[in-house]
Amino acid sequence: MIRLAHLRMVFLESIGYTYPLLFATIYKILHFLNYDIVQLLVWLPRVVQACLSALADIKLLSLVQRLESPDVAKWTYFCQLCSWFTWYCCTRTLTNTMETVLTTMALHYYPLPGSRTRNSSKYLILVALAILVRPTALIVWLPLLGWHFWQEGDKLKLLSHHALPIGALTLGTSTLLDCIVYGKWTLVQLNFLKFNVLHNVAEFYGTHPWHWYLTQGFAVVLGPHLAFFLHGSTLTPKRYRILLITIIWTVMVYSLLAHKEFRFIYPVLPLCMVFCGFSLASLKAWRRPAACALLVLNLIPALYTGLVHQRGTLDVMSHLRQLCDVSDPQPEVLFLMPCHSTPFYSHIHCPIQMRFLQCPPDLTGNKSYVDEAELFFADPQGWLQGAFPKPASLPSHLVFFDVLEKEILKFLELNRYAKNADVFHTHIPDGRVGRRIFVYERRV
Known part of the structure; x- marks a missing residue:
């Protein structure tokens, strides 16, 4: 156990505290003001992240206003x-979200032809922060930084007066x-490179074929915008070619990595919207019907994924929060779910005992290594x-997806567990993730 805990801490050292410090500060202020109630702990970080995302949207608008027609x-x-x-x-407090926010803001100050931007420090500071938050932001910015360096007349000044001091x-x-x-x-950034490139730790959490972003991922992220993006790519002026190169480069580089997720390419989405804007602006007669169709076709998945899909892991925490009022016997909750399925103490905010199945990656090269979650699902009973x-x-309480119930029913009956909550999760169950989440309480 000591060795396992040590390995977990080593893995965590690839995660920097620059971004979490923002929310830690919010929590500390709430605590100081004696307003650290669970509702604020849950919602305030999302509100702050939403405000930052809104500011990035305004910066994107300002950039295009400066370069193109209203x-x-x-x-x-x-x-x-x-x-x-x-x-x-x-609104999600993911490093990918903050990476996207900082990338969009940096793009506002980036010296695109015609932008009349002369001060490189502003955009370089934002790029540096994006890389600190998530080192993979460098993938997005490599072609943009390279293009700027190539076009810059005074390369030595750019490096000595801007890039190197800001980076250091x-x-x-x-x-x-x-x-x-x-x-x-x-050095978190070095650890991130070591774990994710040299040790391929990300593969531990799933792999996809090399073409996944090209055949599925990019199309899903763009959604109904895809046709407008492709059309707009043929219309935009030459100065936006570097943005198109950046989008293609980012998708291709991420395609080389075995572990793939939709959110990884989120930072290029605002770049894609520039091309979509050119497409809609050029339609003239069909503009209004196209805009209405785009809005409706986006509204349906936005509302479904935001309000319905996989909501159970949040709703069940509201139910478990009631245990904070129980003192005798002291509640103890065990989550028998794929690890990290639910939030944790931020959604409970009381010192009840809780535990979930662990799934730390192996950093020792042990080919026979199996994490706790896999051991459990191999033989739950x-x-x-x-x-x-x-x-x-x-x-005192067990929390699990409905697909597990039959496999552990004998254990539940033998130890006098009874269902006391049934929470909807998703219409689309997948493997170990079921349609519903059950909470079983032991009757003593």
């Missing part, structure tokens, strides 16, 4: 605001913060009997 700017902004994937992600200051500040929090010397040989060690 018509193109208006339709670019419209496309950004009605994107279903933007709705789905923009942001990296130094971030490293100092991480060292203070971790309590020892650590046997695992439970081995983990709780005595009735006194049993948790």
